[in-house]
Amino acid sequence: MIRRTLLATAALGMALAFGGVASAQALDKAKACFVYVGPIGDGGWTYQHHQGALAVKEAYGDKVEIAWQESVPEGADAERVLTQMALSGCNIIFTTSFGYMDPTNTVAAKFPNVKFEHATGFKRDHANVATYDARFYEGRAVIGHIAGKMTKSNKIGYIGSFPIPEVIQGINSYFLHAKKVNPAVEISVVWAYTWFDPAKEADAAKALIEQGVDVIAAHTDSTAPLAEAAKTPGVIGFGQASDMAAYKPSPRVASIIDNWAPYYVKRVGLLLDGTWEQAASWEGMPGGEVEIGEITEAVPADVKAEAEAMIAAITAGTYHPFTGPINKQDGSAWLKDGEVADDGTLAGMMFYVEGIKGDIPK
Amino acid sequence: MDLSAINPAVLFASLIVAATPILLAGLGELVVEKAGVLNLGVEGMMIVGAICGFAVAVGTGSPFLGFVAGAVGGALLSLIFAVLTQYLLANQVATGLALTLFGLGFSALIGQGYVGIKPPPVSALTFGPLSDIPLLGTILLRHDAMVYLALLAVPGLWWAINRTRMGLILRAVGENHDAAHALGYKVVHIRLAAIVFGGAMAGLGGAYLSLIRVPLWTEGMTAGAGWIALALVVFASWKPGRLLLGAWLFGGITVLQLNLQAAGARVPVEYLSMSPYVITIVVLVVMSARGGRAAGAPAALGRSFHATH
Numbered sequence: 001m002i003r004r005t006l007l008a009t010a011a012l013g014m015a016l017a018f019g020g021v022a023s024a025q026a027l028d029k030a031k032a033c034f035v036y037v038g039p040i041g042d043g044g045w046t047y048q049h050h051q052g053a054l055a056v057k058e059a060y061g062d063k064v065e066i067a068w069q070e071s072v073p074e075g076a077d078a079e080r081v082l083t084q085m086a087l088s089g090c091n092i093i094f095t096t097s098f099g100y101m102d103p104t105n106t107v108a109a110k111f112p113n114v115k116f117e118h119a120t121g122f123k124r125d126h127a128n129v130a131t132y133d134a135r136f137y138e139g140r141a142v143i144g145h146i147a148g149k150m151t152k153s154n155k156i157g158y159i160g161s162f163p164i165p166e167v168i169q170g171i172n173s174y175f176l177h178a179k180k181v182n183p184a185v186e187i188s189v190v191w192a193y194t195w196f197d198p199a200k201e202a203d204a205a206k207a208l209i210e211q212g213v214d215v216i217a218a219h220t221d222s223t224a225p226l227a228e229a230a231k232t233p234g235v236i237g238f239g240q241a242s243d244m245a246a247y248k249p250s251p252r253v254a255s256i257i258d259n260w261a262p263y264y265v266k267r268v269g270l271l272l273d274g275t276w277e278q279a280a281s282w283e284g285m286p287g288g289e290v291e292i293g294e295i296t297e298a299v300p301a302d303v304k305a306e307a308e309a310m311i312a313a314i315t316a317g318t319y320h321p322f323t324g325p326i327n328k329q330d331g332s333a334w335l336k337d338g339e340v341a342d343d344g345t346l347a348g349m350m351f352y353v354e355g356i357k358g359d360i361p362k
Numbered sequence: 363m364d365l366s367a368i369n370p371a372v373l374f375a376s377l378i379v380a381a382t383p384i385l386l387a388g389l390g391e392l393v394v395e396k397a398g399v400l401n402l403g404v405e406g407m408m409i410v411g412a413i414c415g416f417a418v419a420v421g422t423g424s425p426f427l428g429f430v431a432g433a434v435g436g437a438l439l440s441l442i443f444a445v446l447t448q449y450l451l452a453n454q455v456a457t458g459l460a461l462t463l464f465g466l467g468f469s470a471l472i473g474q475g476y477v478g479i480k481p482p483p484v485s486a487l488t489f490g491p492l493s494d495i496p497l498l499g500t501i502l503l504r505h506d507a508m509v510y511l512a513l514l515a516v517p518g519l520w521w522a523i524n525r526t527r528m529g530l531i532l533r534a535v536g537e538n539h540d541a542a543h544a545l546g547y548k549v550v551h552i553r554l555a556a557i558v559f560g561g562a563m564a565g566l567g568g569a570y571l572s573l574i575r576v577p578l579w580t581e582g583m584t585a586g587a588g589w590i591a592l593a594l595v596v597f598a599s600w601k602p603g604r605l606l607l608g609a610w611l612f613g614g615i616t617v618l619q620l621n622l623q624a625a626g627a628r629v630p631v632e633y634l635s636m637s638p639y640v641i642t643i644v645v646l647v648v649m650s651a652r653g654g655r656a657a658g659a660p661a662a663l664g665r666s667f668h669a670t671h
Contacts, residue, residue: 039470039581041477071582157624190623193631197585199380200616202576206376207620211367223478227578230480246478358626 026274032056032264033090034068035081037097038196038221044241045195045221045258046070049096049119052260059265063272074099082107086114092271094264095119097195098164105129115276117267120166122347127278132263135284136166137173137346138314139256140217141321142292142307143238146254147215148178148185149303150236157208159201159218159225160191163360165349167219172353173321174217179355187356188213198224209235216251226252236298243293254307255293262288282343285315322346327354367625371500373617378501378509379575381613383408383567383584385512387591388598388605389519390563395595396523397556398536398662402458403443404564405588406465411436411565412572413469416481416579419569425484429508429569436565437558439465444557448550451666462588470581481577484508508570513606515563520602532556536660539667549667564588590638597642599649599658612638 034053038046050068057066067090072081078100085093086107092115095104101121108116108126116129124131147156156178160167171189178185188211190204201220205228208216216237218225223244229237229251239247239255246252263281270276283289292311295304313319324335329352335341350360387404394401414435419428443461446452486506493503523529531552534542539549571587572579590612597612598605619634649658 041470041473041581043478043580047477188624188626190620191631192620193635194585196580196582198576198578198580198583199383199571199585199587200620203376203380203617204620204624207617207624210369210372210376210621211624213624222580222583223578224576224580227480227576244478246480359628361631 027091027272029063029065030060030091030268030271031065031067031089032268032271033085033093034066035072035078035085035093035095035097035100036068036070037072037074037099039070040068042196042221043223043244046096048242048258049094049260052264053094055261056264056268060268060272064268072100075103078103079107082116083110086111090114092117092268092276098162098166115271122280124278124280130267130277130279130281132267132279132281132283133166134258134260134289135282136256136258136290137169137321138284139290139292140170140173141177141314142310143217143254143256144174144177145181145310146238146295146299146303146307147174147217148180148182149306150253150299151178151182151185151215152234153212153214154182154184154186155211155213156185156187156215157205157213157217158187158189159204159208159216159220160189161195161220162193163191163350163362165347168349168352168360169346170217170219171356172349175356176326176353177321189356189358191361192220194220196221198222198227201225202228205229205237223247239293245293248294249296250298252296253298254295257291257293259289259291282347285311286317328352329354329356368621371497373621374501375504377610377614377617378505378513380617381609382509382512383571383575383587384591384594384613385606385609386508386515386567386570387564387588388594388609389512389515389602390560390567391591391595392598392600392602392605393519393523393532393563394556394560395663396536396600396660397532397553398539398660398665398667399447399553399557400454400458400664401440401443401461401557401560402455402592403440403461403465403588404560404591405584405586406462406468407436407439407561407564408465408568408571408588408591409469409582409584410439410465411568412583413473413476413568413579414565415569416476416572417472419481419573420476420479423482425482425573428481428573429566432565432569432573433562434565436568437562439468440557440561440564443561444554447666448553448557451668454664454666466582473579473581476579477581479579481573481579484574484577506574508566508574512570516602516606523602533660536662539662539665543667543669549669553667564591567591593639593642596659597638597645599645600660601658608638611641 036046040050053066094117096119098120101123104116104118105125108129118131120133121131175187201224205225214235218240226237226247229235236253237251239252241258243255320340322341324339325337326335328334411432415428415432418431419425446457447454484506489503493499535552543549594608597608622629
């Protein structure tokens with residue numbers, strides 16, 4: 001107990017002594033640390049973050065040292081890991097899951113000269129906390145279009161992780177664009193309450209397939225839903241977070257790829273230059289953070305061409321996936337004709353759009 | 363909400379599949395605990411079985427060899443536990459926990475080259491026209507061989523434990539190792555065999571997960587299945603028949619809640635997810651309230667044996 005207090009005091013003392021000076025100065029060497037919610041080998045979310053980390057190392061060579069910890073539970077454990085990282089000399093720490101939001105801000109208060117970057121969150125309580133996110137819903141719009149065109153049973157499925165805005169944006173965008181090309185389409189949403197549990201993700205996909213769903217999108221981290229879809233002919237799905245190329249050409253007919261490398265390289269660069277500042281970044285297809293993987297030959301050529309046209313329009317900034325008229329689930333108007341959703345509403349989105357059945361769990 | 367979308371026969375069939383890994387691992391641990399040894403390393407042995415089975419099945423193209431390798435992998439890992447606890451008299455709880463941590467890390471190391479690879483497919487057995495019998499055919503007669511092996515292992519183990527000389531000796535060692543030793547039985551050797559059997563069964567359960575149920579390899583893919591298997595043994599009060607019921611309950615709750623959600627029912631997922639554990643606690647309370655031998659646990663469970671005379 002005493003030793004721990006001593007350590008913390010020492011750390012605080014150092015922070016006070018050097019904090020003011022260090023934050024505005026360029027660094028010769030930096031240590032960039034990454035906290036992952038799953039194993040790097042998940043083939044999805046965490047794998048992509050790690051690719052970003054490796055890109056940082058590649059870009060700066062000897063000037064940057066990288067370190068990471070995998071499978072860190074969201075919650076109290078995260079706080080311990082973050083404190084440990086800050087004490088061990090990390091200059092910038094990327095926390096790569098929504099559930100690290102509070103631990104990140106708590107630890108950031110204790111280490112003002114360490115930079116913290118929290119993925120997919122919205123809390124920036126201290127000057128040394130930045131947040132970053134990607135507009136996954138742009139990718140969801142494209143695969144929603146494909147789903148609406150490809151489904152034969154008119155039942156499409158979505159495996160959600162947790163009911164948080166990031167996931168709900170995806171469900172809404174996916175459904176809106178499926179409905180646009182196929183008015184008869186219905187969506188079933190299953191909440192897995194986990195980011196990573198292959199057996200449960202596979203079970204969720206199985207439950208959907210048994211109930212007649214033939215297009216499955218997932219917002220969890222492993223390739224298990226695709227592995228399950230592969231067992232039933234005629235069922236298709238999409239790579240999530242990573243390309244998941246092993247399941248080409250079917251069931252994986254397209255994929256949403258998160259590309260964190262440009263952002264990580266940029267932020268670590270700013271840190272080295274001494275010009276790092278708090279920011280709330282939310283890039284998408286135009287910035288290259290969200291990409292659509294190869295659309296395979298299992299998709300008819302005309303559907304593929306339409307999907308590619310949508311990708312081009314979103315990338316060029318001429319099309320926003322949430323463009324009115326859009327009603328909320330209860331039928332009340334949300335966006336007027338031609339109106340585009342503002343980022344604030346999207347970031348806090350906790351409602352379904354019209355046509356989705358069921359409630360968002362509290 | 364449209365519950366008619368759920369086909370009970372199909373639901374029960376997927377419940378049986380979902381229960382198979384924990385059933386296999388639970389049966390193995392039951393034998394280990396019957397011999398008086400508490401091995402908390404089930405999770406570690408399962409995941410090592412999962413990657414060994416996966417690697418060999420991919421390498422040889424034969425799922426059968428994969429399952430053999432999964433069993434061997436789990437058994438080899440359990441040997442470490444056996445040597446530490448039976449010969450070096452290490453604490454069983456600490457060693458078991460260490461085994462889990464070691465297994466998780468070790469499997470990640472072996473598995474690095476196997477992420478994103480598809481294993482050879484395992485086809486379900488066909489029973490000709492029998493598989494088309496309504497209800498029964500769907501529920502019971504369209505599975506892969508491992509499901510039947512696991513189901514047959516339940517009466518098999520019951521018989522072996524309760525109706526054979528071997529089972530009697532196993533129980534004697536688990537209830538009172540000093541008495542068994544005085545009668546001339548090799549306590550340590552018998553426990554060693556039980557531990558290795560438990561490891562092989564856990565390995566099989568893990569291989570089932572990576573070769574059939576999911577089927578893929580990712581780090582940490584057992585995601586707590588080994589701990590559920592441990593809870594199952596207690597839930598079943600060390601009886602194979604009840605273990606089968608427990609496995610269906612534990613595995614079934616997950617499948618049921620996911621199906622209910624897919625059908626659009628409003629389900630309190632949290633309550634359903636914790637219900638098996640609540641029932642386990644209730645079972646423990648009921649068993650100990652009956653008095654006498656607490657909860658039906660083998661009397662020498664978790665105690666080290668050292669022959670002093």
